[in-house]
Amino acid sequence: MVTPRRAATRGASPSLMAGIRAALVTLSLALTGVLTVMGFLSVRIARTIVTPAARRTDTKILDLDTAAQTITLAKTPDTVLPGRYGLFTTGTASYVKLGSVLGENDSTVKRKLLTHVAPSSQLSSEAAFSGWYYAQPEELHLPFTPELIGSSVGPCPAWLFPSSEPSETWVIQIHGRGTNRQECLRAVPLFHAAGITSLVVSYRNDGEAPRSRTGTYALGATEWRDVDAAIGFARRRGARRIILMGWSMGGAIALQVALNSAHRDLIAGLVLESPVVDWRIVLDYQAKLLRIPHTVADLAIGALKSEWATPLTRTGSPIPFDRLDVVARADELRHPILILHSDDDGFVPSDASHDLVVRRPDLVELQVFEVARHTKLWNYDQERWSASIRSWLQRHDLTATGAAADS
Structure with a gap:
């Protein structure tokens, strides 16, 4: 007995069946094409995220x-x-x-x-x-020496600005993604006036420090080891208290140092300027700015955190986004943190900075700016920026006795 459905199928004309098959093949090819394009775009975006790039005109x-x-x-x-x-x-x-x-x-x-x-x-x-303003350390008119910090990838160049009087308190300055040490020079006079020695460091793949095997960023997951080596350098030179100051991705690196360093006993606190606290929030924000489809952005992050995709992303190993999410790891924090972040940042949204304060109000202080853009808070309002850091240093007893304010 033939069912009505089969009878209808058998009764269909050969030309109709051929048309249906052709439509299904076309749809399948179109879907395959869309998935291929999405895959290609996601890998390209993933590579862009972790590949150091030359400065772009804007x-x-x-x-x-x-x-x-x-x-x-x-x-x-x-x-x-x-x-x-x-x-x-x-x-x-x-x-x-x-x-x-x-x-x-x-x-x-x-x-x-x-x-x-x-x-x-x-x-x-x-x-x-x-936002650099100072392009060379000589412009600060402060004594300094060039140094080399031994790390697992090789010697990383640094500038050492000693305090006027011998000091056991040092600040290690960590620049952000796609830039170098000059970014940090703006903060040196403030710390010098507070009687604190400044060590302005480089790290793997930043164009000054040695290149890693892959030559790509790990978004703080490996770069922190070079900063940890700088703490060891400072310790051998007499430092007994270390302040970490990180700018943008340098903030992500500073947080990883604070969570992972063998020298955690020396760390007295962190100052973070426009920091990356959770990379997924930053990458989602950037994708929206660039009008990248949400699915493609998710695929890019998925590729970066997957072992199987490392030959395509060229990272050498997966990016551990969960370990880099410091809001999720807030209970592990042990040091006081000052965050300076603009709600009008335009590049790294301040959401995660706000979230971190909510999670750890006992340790984290957030100074919220407006109008100022990414890592340009000093430029926009130097007086408030300096006063915020100076006050935080004093409250945590990190200034030298009788240190003057910076000019």
């Missing part, structure tokens, strides 16, 4: 008035910020300092030049806005 020089010593830039959320900044370019100058905003319209912003630019100067229109 604005243009539209006019240079050497008579008035002003510069006009394309308007961006960064270039319009009040305060003092730097600008990377090429030509007769590679870096110039910028002062206050003199005027702006819908597309341009005019700023005062704080670096003298001669009338004969020629600067490329392509430029990168920076």
